[in-house]
Amino acid sequence: MDKPIEKPYAHASNPCRQCMPLGASWAFKGIESCMPVLHGSQGCATYIRRYMISHFREPIDIASSSFDETTVIFGGEANLEKAVLNVHRQYHPRVIGIGTTCLSETIGDDVDRFIIRIRDKYPELPPLIPVSTPSYQGTQEEGFLRTVQGTVKTLAGQYQLTEEAIPQSDGPLLNLFMPMITPADIRWLKEVLSRMKIKGTLLPDYSDTLDGGMWSEFHPMPPGGTALEQIIAMDRADGSLELGSDYPAEWRPGYYLQKRFGVPNARCGLPVGIDSTDHFLSILSEITGQEIPGACEQARSRLIDAYGDAHKYLFGKKVVLFGDTSTVEALYRFASEVGLDPVLCFTGSPSGILEKTLEKLPLPEASANPPLIKENFDFGDAEALIEELQPDLLIGNSKGYKISRKMDIPLLRVGFPIHDRFGASRQRMLGYEGTASLLDRVVNEVMERKQSKSTVGYTYI
């Protein structure tokens, strides 16, 4: 990775990102019967639980090794051992995921080594997955991806599977890796794979664990998630597909599987919009040799029809897009397709990926000038710029509301966190149908604004 992008100020004001342990906890929640343990002060687990729950409105348990002052001095091994054992005895998870924090990283705890010793001492423990996620590096996005990669590294091809556990399928076996998307979008991906008769292992799959129904009986761990056996068998897949931005190799699980086990790997951006979804389906068909189902064509056709209908509302409207890299990239491609003019795209991530990716893309039809692309950028930096740009719409997470309110510009909530609107888990934007749903929301936001500001002729808009 190149040197992180410098900020204009020493301090951050109203950040557009969270820390790595949040991403780690989120990814661990997509593994079946997995309890995340954050190795550090108990506040990290509490804050992150609190924050994720306000978005998902679901139970989210995260344990902690609860450091105190002596732990800080003598190291966290004993605390980690206690934490793992207590989690094991109370919840009987099938996997325990361990993310580090700024505290354990600063004192130099060697978690990999601790785990070897703990496993030797207690062979009855389930697999323990260590991931290094210090909060003073990267963002939640990086933490999420590193955790997925760490999970694959720890499990794939590393444990013996019984005969029954080895995945059997008439169709091709595919590993599918996703960045932080909504549970509803994961469900769509599963549906596509099922329609194409592909046996897919999606990782992480939090479509049930972070968006579940009522419980008729008590569950110590919420049902759902990618099964341990499926992850262990990932080295046997016919191929891997990674969705999302062009992240560095050291974050990417598909890249690792290719290098280590020779599983062919492909990558494409999130399938949002016609072009990206076409590309996604083609790659899927190419890797697996399966045909694209006819229903996709109908959905595609309906979406183009909707694009045509929406054009008069959206063309030339200036939008500001913000959030994590993959989401902003996907929104940018979508905005270009539907005739929006993305004047500013920003992310809190300092990785440099967004700029590199967007610069390569053609100038959107509606844009007279290339968009401003900012990384390691926060809302404090963005405020003056947005004031100057006078966009018609903001698309991003709830944290943009302060600017939205101050400048009277509508904010369409997409991404994480969304804590001032309902149904974040059910939002869709992937695939032709998901894009149509996003399009409806964008158009309605623009229409509503036009309607409420019109003094005459507001019945038909």
Next chain:
Amino acid sequence: MADTVKTEAVIDKMLEKYPAKVARKRKKAIVVNDKDAQQEIQANVRTVPGIITQRGCTYAGCKGVVLGPTRDIVNLTHGPIGCGFYSWLTRRNQTSVQGQTPENQENFMTYCFSTDMQDSNIVFGGEKKLRQSIEEVYELFHPKAIGVFATCPVGLIGDDIHQVSKECTQKFGDCNVFAFSCEGYKGVSQSAGHHIANNQLFKHVIGTSDDYPEGKYKINLLGEYNIGGDAFVIEDILEKCGITLLSTMSGNSTYKGFASSHHADLNGIMCHRSINYVAEMMETKYGIPWIKVNFIGADASAKSLRKIAQYFGDKELIDRVEKVISEEMVAVEEARKEVLPKTEGKKAMLFVGGSRAHHYQELFKELGMKSMAAGYEFGHRGDYEGREVLPSIKVDADSRNIEELTVVKDEEKFKSRISEEQKTKLEKAGLKFRDYEGLMSDMESDTLVIDDLSHFEMEVLIKEYKPDVFCAGIKEKYAVQKMGVPLKQLHSYDYGGPYAGFEGAVNFYKDIARMTNSKIWDLIGAPWEKEKTLSASVVHDTKKPEKEEKESA
């Protein structure tokens, strides 16, 4: 919970999954209440690693809870980005600048400022970045004060945040910069953070203004954080009564309010846990007596107003307070009459805070509901057993590493508010000074009192008792509701409220009546699935009562 056998069995169930040592430790934090006995409960001890706790950290208590609601002090987190982000207006404390003079209109609460430490700062130290950040914030806003909050790594890498702050104060001249060593790992819970916050406020802000505020019957309200607008309601009531509120610590508060709070003649404490030390220190240094008040519950609010009036002993005030109470109680009685048939006899559990698990029992009492189990997230023994146990609590390592300020009488600013003779007279008449009897004496016998309830223990309680409403926070809400029991958040009020005072009581009555009578939970199980269960049970057991069939569906 008259069934003692069942209670014991439930306690066993809560403990059986723990290793023996952990079970022994947790057992001391679980007490079957006996109103008439002086029972001891283990509280304010470290959570065992791997036990999922409700508790937060020292930083959360300091920055999030105590300093969070003060609008005109810029809060700057010194650390990696996460802590600042997660404490960015998440506690839902509110502030209002309406009707304020321009100098009191500054509001920085909607901002999250952080030094955003990167790995190079961890390796080479963060003081330079901190200094630069403070200077930037000062240049941008020219605030009256800047608070600097340490996160975990700061204590380890040895940044001297206090020295940097001191130098900045000297350099700026018109901005008070002070720091808090509130690293997350420091204490048992957020309670340590409250203490650190209050110590620094006491050292750097309280009593620094000589402006003498006008008004009759001057008081401060301590430990009220204006969640959901509670402080606004209390401010209104006090105004109606003609009582002058100099400062609330720290709901809807300002720097100026803190600075001149030493001119008050009485301190009323809402949350005993988070702030009793400030009241103690203010009494020693400035001579302001303190009493415990509680504005949660209509009856409790009335009682608290009467206590304040009794202290000042002025007939004009006493009459006015009685008038306000009788006016306010009309709407309260009306609302109570309407909801009582829906709530009477129902059962509640409360596991929250350092005072809320106690205060909210008042509202449940008014609703005819029984609080069958309760406990604090970060309370100390005194908050359970009453202040009389304070001298017997041993100082452990965790308490020792929080600075204990030595406070002496301020010869210049000390003013004796009340003579010993008057005090004795008032005490004889029932007004108790420096007194808090704790939660246990207010709960019925045979109810359960549990400190630092773990997530696992909570699930056992829900499964075994199925209360009609469970009160906790957002972390517990959705797990409890998955099991068909409604949860009322008493940290954020489920974005409802206010619940304080008379107006708040009415809001709470309505919310609880709505929650405990919701038909949503009856929809669990599709009708075709229910039919299957029904026909199966008809075949196997014709005598099975209908209610059980519904539950098993």
